[in-house]
Amino acid sequence: MNFNNLDQLYRSVIMDHYKNPRNKGKLDNGTMTVDMNNPTCGDRIHLTFEVKDGLIEDAKFDGEGCSISMASASMMTEAVKGQSLKTAMQMSQEFSKMMLGEDYNITEEMGDVEALQGVSQFPARIKCATLAWKALEKGTVEKEGKEES
Numbered sequence: 001m002n003f004n005n006l007d008q009l010y011r012s013v014i015m016d017h018y019k020n021p022r023n024k025g026k027l028d029n030g031t032m033t034v035d036m037n038n039p040t041c042g043d044r045i046h047l048t049f050e051v052k053d054g055l056i057e058d059a060k061f062d063g064e065g066c067s068i069s070m071a072s073a074s075m076m077t078e079a080v081k082g083q084s085l086k087t088a089m090q091m092s093q094e095f096s097k098m099m100l101g102e103d104y105n106i107t108e109e110m111g112d113v114e115a116l117q118g119v120s121q122f123p124a125r126i127k128c129a130t131l132a133w134k135a136l137e138k139g140t141v142e143k144e145g146k147e148e149s
């Protein structure tokens with residue numbers, strides 16, 4: 001497969017997640033909720049996760065945003081569902097590295113996430129792609145802070 005074909009494939013994966021988002025909506029009994037916006041455009045994301053004993057048993061997202069931000073949220077929820085919060089944070093770090101153009105390790109469990117790799121070439125869109133992951137990080141830090149106090 002040459003690079004153009006790969007690019008086309010990645011584009012269609014992104015559009016599929018945008019048009020058929022996985023895990024869209026809200027959980028009634030979420031134990032971790034997060035709101036975050038992208039300051040550059042005002043688009044928002046809302047996460048509700050059900051976390052039990054450090055394990056993400058269910059994950060949903062809601063919000064309004066561009067195709068990249070919504071596709072990324074769909075991919076993120078799919079990737080972290082069933083994982084520990086610790087693993088989810090590691091996934092988030094690998095995603096950030098990919099966006100920064102650094103060496104990264106996207107594991108098989110992370111599903112379609114690598115389809116966003118091309119966004120690293122467009123600095124203005126990186127915040128779109130990282131919005132859901134930053135929200136996950138914020139929620140995790142807040143949750144851990146609450147449990148420690």
Ligand code: FES
Pocket residue numbers: 038041042043065066067068069127128131
């Ligand atoms: Fe707002 Fe992408 S333009 S999140």
